[in-house]
Amino acid sequence: MPRTRSPFAGRRIRAAVIGTGAIGRGSHLPALAGLAEEGGTEVVAAVDIDQDAVEAFCAQAGIPHAYTDLDRMLAEQRPDLVTICTPPTLHRAQTVAALRAGAWVWCEKPPVPSLADFDAIEAEEGTDGGPYAAIVFQHRFGSGSRQVRRLLAERAMGRPLVAHCQTTWYRDSAYYAVPWRGRWHTEGGGPAMGHGIHQMDLLLDLLGPWSEVRAMAGRLVHDVETEDVSTALVRFANGALATVVNSVLSPDEVSRIRIDCERATVELTHLYGHANDDWRITPAPDVPAEQAALWRDFGPDVPSSHLAQLRELIASMRAGERPRSSGADGRTSLELITALYKSAFTDTTVRAGEIGPGDPYYTALHGDAPGWAPRAAEEVPA
Numbered sequence: 595m596p597r598t599r600s601p602f603a604g605r606r607i608r609a610a611v612i613g614t615g616a617i618g619r620g621s622h623l624p625a626l627a628g629l630a631e632e633g634g635t636e637v638v639a640a641v642d643i644d645q646d647a648v649e650a651f652c653a654q655a656g657i658p659h660a661y662t663d664l665d666r667m668l669a670e671q672r673p674d675l676v677t678i679c680t681p682p683t684l685h686r687a688q689t690v691a692a693l694r695a696g697a698w699v700w701c702e703k704p705p706v707p708s709l710a711d712f713d714a715i716e717a718e719e720g721t722d723g724g725p726y727a728a729i730v731f732q733h734r735f736g737s738g739s740r741q742v743r744r745l746l747a748e749r750a751m752g753r754p755l756v757a758h759c760q761t762t763w764y765r766d767s768a769y770y771a772v773p774w775r776g777r778w779h780t781e782g783g784g785p786a787m788g789h790g791i792h793q794m795d796l797l798l799d800l801l802g803p804w805s806e807v808r809a810m811a812g813r814l815v816h817d818v819e820t821e822d823v824s825t826a827l828v829r830f831a832n833g834a835l836a837t838v839v840n841s842v843l844s845p846d847e848v849s850r851i852r853i854d855c856e857r858a859t860v861e862l863t864h865l866y867g868h869a870n871d872d873w874r875i876t877p878a879p880d881v882p883a884e885q886a887a888l889w890r891d892f893g894p895d896v897p898s899s900h901l902a903q904l905r906e907l908i909a910s911m912r913a914g915e916r917p918r919s920s921g922a923d924g925r926t927s928l929e930l931i932t933a934l935y936k937s938a939f940t941d942t943t944v945r946a947g948e949i950g951p952g953d954p955y956y957t958a959l960h961g962d963a964p965g966w967a968p969r970a971a972e973e974v975p976a
């Protein structure tokens with residue numbers, strides 16, 4: 595059957611930004627501006643409940659329409675793409691509203707507060723050619739991760755055996771003074787969900803599916819409901835064993851992934867984004883130098899970034915194809931995080947696929963764990 599012509603053929607993708615705070619300003623606007631320069635997108639509207647904020651955002655970026663109401667914007671502007679930059683508990687309703695209006699969605703991490711929420715979104719996606727909802731996982735994109743993913747998929751360096759996945763960041767009490775942070779009801783989870791999700795998502799993207807997890811979580815410093823540190827042991831379906839650390843208590847901040855394969859160790863060390871120089875490949879002693887040089891050939895440097903992911907997303911829209919980091923491919927890190935919390939709070943090993951409807955962890959990351967339950971509704975900020 596000949597493919598029907600793309601609805602976006604021969605024109606720019608009309609985008610709208612929802613939430614004009616830090617990530618909307620700092621990452622979505624520059625990425626959309628970068629693609630606009632290439633002729634790929636134009637931003638037709640922005641939405642924020644804070645009228646002054648959205649008007650300033652639009653004035654600064656030359657965006658023609660400022661709204662404080664998402665539904666009204668969707669009805670009046672009919673955007674092709676909606677990028678969602680609001681706090682996590684709003685992601686489900688806003689994504690569903692955009693999909694129902696026929697728009698593709700690119701929603702910030704963490705995707706939604708629970709697997710049940712994620713599945714509710716998937717049920718609203720188009721079945722043939724979109725619209726689809728992708729999650730922002732910009733660390734998967736760029737030349738370094740592309741090269742290492744290929745080497746691992748082809749088993750070029752032998753089987754992966756041992757991995758470390760570390761998000762050791764530092765957040766002070768002022769950071770947690772923002773009302774939606776540190777609470778199950780409004781943030782969904784602690785650093786495993788809000789911070790470590792990027793490295794865990796990249797680890798899963800590189801190594802493939804996990805099979806079991808055993809974890810611990812602690813609340814050692816901050817006056818929050820969620821954990822402020824967690825550790826986990828993860829077995830992968832390919833047999834590799836990994837350790838995972840997610841902390842906001844670490845003054846010497848680093849994001850790191852290290853994978854020991856039979857013939858080489860691959861290591862990525864960075865903080866909030868990586869370029870080719872942040873990757874190191876150390877061959878085993880018997881590997882010829884020419885072979886190692888080929889492994890280290892990352893090609894022209896494309897740093898991980900919102901722009902790198904958005905460029906691929908726009909290509910998927912034009913092709914009418916499900917984008918990477920959507921559907922089952924976008925669900926993997928939330929599955930691992932949910933299992934990490936369940937393991938930590940129930941003191942058990944959790945296996946892939948066991949958390950589904952009927953399991954308390956399917957609908958909330960704290961499950962029904964005593965001591966980790968949300969505060970009474972009247973104490974929880976909206």
Ligand SMILES: NC(=O)c1ccc[n+]([C@@H]2O[C@H](COP(=O)([O-])OP(=O)(O)OC[C@H]3O[C@@H](n4cnc5c(N)ncnc54)[C@H](O)[C@@H]3O)[C@@H](O)[C@H]2O)c1
Nearest residue numbers: 613614615616617618641642643644679680682702703704
């Ligand atoms: N990908 C990354 O590296 C990265 C980095 C930082 C934050 N984030 C994620 O981005 C999201 C937003 O974080 P932030 O730091 O920009 O938060 P923020 O508080 O700076 O901005 C959120 C904005 O959403 C607006 N808002 C709230 N309710 C709204 C509603 N109902 N409709 C429209 N707008 C509404 C707020 O007024 C605010 O302007 C979070 O999910 C966060 O985890 C991702």
